[in-house]
Amino acid sequence: MIQRNISKAKLFINQSVARVRDVSLSRVFIDSIRETSILSKNEQSKSPAWVLFAREALRNPRTIGTGWASSTRLARTIANSVPLDDDALIVELGGGTGIVTVALLERGIKPENLISIEQSASLADYLRQRCPKIRVIQGDALHLSDLLGEDVHRVKAIVSGLPFRSLPDIVKHGIIKQIDNILPKDGSLVQFTYDLSGRAYIFTKHFKYISHKMVWGNLPPARVDIYHPKS
Numbered sequence: 001m002i003q004r005n006i007s008k009a010k011l012f013i014n015q016s017v018a019r020v021r022d023v024s025l026s027r028v029f030i031d032s033i034r035e036t037s038i039l040s041k042n043e044q045s046k047s048p049a050w051v052l053f054a055r056e057a058l059r060n061p062r063t064i065g066t067g068w069a070s071s072t073r074l075a076r077t078i079a080n081s082v083p084l085d086d087d088a089l090i091v092e093l094g095g096g097t098g099i100v101t102v103a104l105l106e107r108g109i110k111p112e113n114l115i116s117i118e119q120s121a122s123l124a125d126y127l128r129q130r131c132p133k134i135r136v137i138q139g140d141a142l143h144l145s146d147l148l149g150e151d152v153h154r155v156k157a158i159v160s161g162l163p164f165r166s167l168p169d170i171v172k173h174g175i176i177k178q179i180d181n182i183l184p185k186d187g188s189l190v191q192f193t194y195d196l197s198g199r200a201y202i203f204t205k206h207f208k209y210i211s212h213k214m215v216w217g218n219l220p221p222a223r224v225d226i227y228h229p230k231s
């Protein structure tokens with residue numbers, strides 16, 4: 001078991017290194033530096049965001065799904081896909097180090113209307129420090145309804161950064177079911193993926209595809225899809 005996890009981690013590192021070589025190192029470092037620079041002195045003395053993220057990715061390659069956080073450009077494209085509504089509750093799944101969370105706040109989502117769910121304890125702690133005004137829940141999106149409690153009735157949009165392509169089938173189907181049950185008829189699901197093909201069957205089976213945007217400047221290039229519940 002340990003041996004298998006080590007092999008998986010090695011494979012993940014090799015693939016990540018190859019991807020960086022193939023494209024370009026500069027984007028990653030520019031974003032990492034930008035990420036680090038917005039932290040307070042106290043936070044900078046601890047691990048910078050990209051180190052924390054990479055460490056978590058090595059520990060849990062399947063649940064993190066990538067070696068580094070989204071770029072600011074991708075985060076803003078995701079945030080701009082979320083409808084603005086003063087009373088609506090927005091739930092982010094897989095907040096990570098908070099790059100999308102911050103973009104959502106910059107878009108104008110009120111902190112009291114934003115909840116971020118993050119499975120990793122260290123990433124959730126980091127997110128709480130970075131965005132102290134929002135509610136960060138450390139937990140598994142598989143139990144989304146229970147985690148949200150009474151707030152479940154106020155949800156208008158779900159913004160997912162979860163790596164559905166690498167999550168085990170049982171987990172991804174369970175999470176999709178939760179999203180499907182929670183989203184109201186006029187609600188939105190915003191999901192990003194590195195699969196640019198648009199053949200995300202798991203989503204189109206449950207949700208109505210509305211539109212998408214490509215973010216070529218992300219490393220690797222990404223696609224942001226908007227879905228509505230099927231009526």
Ligand SMILES: C[S@@+](CC[C@H](N)C(=O)[O-])C[C@H]1O[C@@H](n2cnc3c(N)ncnc32)[C@H](O)[C@@H]1O
Pocket residue numbers: 063064065066068069070093094095096097098099100117118119120123139140141142161162163171
């Ligand atoms: C690809 S990273 C995205 C992080 C961040 N949103 C970004 O765009 O950089 C996926 C995140 O989802 C979290 N995650 C994975 N499975 C989860 C689950 N079942 N419940 C909650 N969070 C989960 C991981 O810990 C990780 O922080």
